[in-house]
Amino acid sequence: MPSIQVSVGSVTGGIMALHASLWNQYYNQNNTSNQYRDEIDMLLKTDDGDVIWDELYSSALSDIQKLKEFSNATETYDPRLNLIAVALESYTFQIIYDAFGMAPYSEAFQGETTGNFNPKFERGEEIYPILVTKIDEALNLFNSYLDENPNANELRLDQRNKDYFFNGDITAWVQFANSVKLKLAMRNLEYDTDWSMGIINALEANPNYIGTDVLLDIFSAEINKENPLYAQDQNLNTQINLVANRTFSEFLTVNGDPRDSLIYEANSAGNNLL
Structure with a gap:
C-alpha cells in the first residue's frame, strides 16, 4: 500500500502538477533560470508522457494488482484492503485515461499469466462505467463484511501506518471511493449523459464524499525523502526557480x-x- 500511494502521489503532485500549473499560469519560471523552458513554451516531450505512463503502470497499478490478490486470498481475506485497492485503481486509471485518452485495461497485466505483452488499447469512456461497477462491488463487499464485523471501520493496528492517506480509516476510504465515482461520472457526462446523470443523482441522494485533503504528507528535508517536485526544483544551482505567475x-x-x-x-x- 505505501508504494502505491507514493507512486500515485508523486506523479499527480510532481510532473503532472508542474505541467498543469505552468500551462494554467499558476506559477512561472524565474527569468534567471531555464529548467522549464520547454514546459513554459508548451512543448510536450515524449519522455514527459513516458514518466507518467511508466510510473503508473509498472509501479502503482502493478502493486495494486498484488494488493487485490492479497486481500482476496483465502488466508488473507480482507474486504477493507480490497476496497482501498479498487478505489486507488479506479483513481489511477482515471488519471491515465484523462491524460492519454486510450490505454490498456481489460488485457493489462496479463504478461506473466497469458504471455500477452501487447494488450489492446481502450477508450476511457468505455472503461469508466466498468470502474464504477468495480467500486460498487468493493463497497458492497465491505458493507457485508462490516455487518458481520461492526468494528471493522479501521484497518488492523499494524496496518494503519502503512496507509499514508487516511491512517487506516475505512470510513474515509468509502468517502474517497464515492468521490472517485462522482469524478468518473462527470468525466463521462458528454459521452453517456443518461448513465452519468444516473450515477450523479444516486450519489447526490445520499452524499458521502471525502471532505478533507487527501495528503501524501510524508516528506522531509532529508535527501531522498523530499517532495519530488521540491527536489527537482530546488536541488540545483539556483534557489530561485519557480515563482508566482504575475498574470x-x-x-x-x-x-x-x-x-x-x-x-x-x-x-x-x-x-x-x-
Whole structure:
C-alpha cells in the first residue's frame, strides 16, 4: 500500500502538477533560470508522457494488482484492503485515461499469466462505467463484511501506518471511493449523459464524499525523502526557480479574490518574488 500511494502521489503532485500549473499560469519560471523552458513554451516531450505512463503502470497499478490478490486470498481475506485497492485503481486509471485518452485495461497485466505483452488499447469512456461497477462491488463487499464485523471501520493496528492517506480509516476510504465515482461520472457526462446523470443523482441522494485533503504528507528535508517536485526544483544551482505567475496573481489581487493570500505569499528573502 505505501508504494502505491507514493507512486500515485508523486506523479499527480510532481510532473503532472508542474505541467498543469505552468500551462494554467499558476506559477512561472524565474527569468534567471531555464529548467522549464520547454514546459513554459508548451512543448510536450515524449519522455514527459513516458514518466507518467511508466510510473503508473509498472509501479502503482502493478502493486495494486498484488494488493487485490492479497486481500482476496483465502488466508488473507480482507474486504477493507480490497476496497482501498479498487478505489486507488479506479483513481489511477482515471488519471491515465484523462491524460492519454486510450490505454490498456481489460488485457493489462496479463504478461506473466497469458504471455500477452501487447494488450489492446481502450477508450476511457468505455472503461469508466466498468470502474464504477468495480467500486460498487468493493463497497458492497465491505458493507457485508462490516455487518458481520461492526468494528471493522479501521484497518488492523499494524496496518494503519502503512496507509499514508487516511491512517487506516475505512470510513474515509468509502468517502474517497464515492468521490472517485462522482469524478468518473462527470468525466463521462458528454459521452453517456443518461448513465452519468444516473450515477450523479444516486450519489447526490445520499452524499458521502471525502471532505478533507487527501495528503501524501510524508516528506522531509532529508535527501531522498523530499517532495519530488521540491527536489527537482530546488536541488540545483539556483534557489530561485519557480515563482508566482504575475498574470494570475494580479488577477486575484485586482478582483479582491480571497484565494490570493492562500495561494501566494511574499518571499522571505525580500526579493519581491511570490
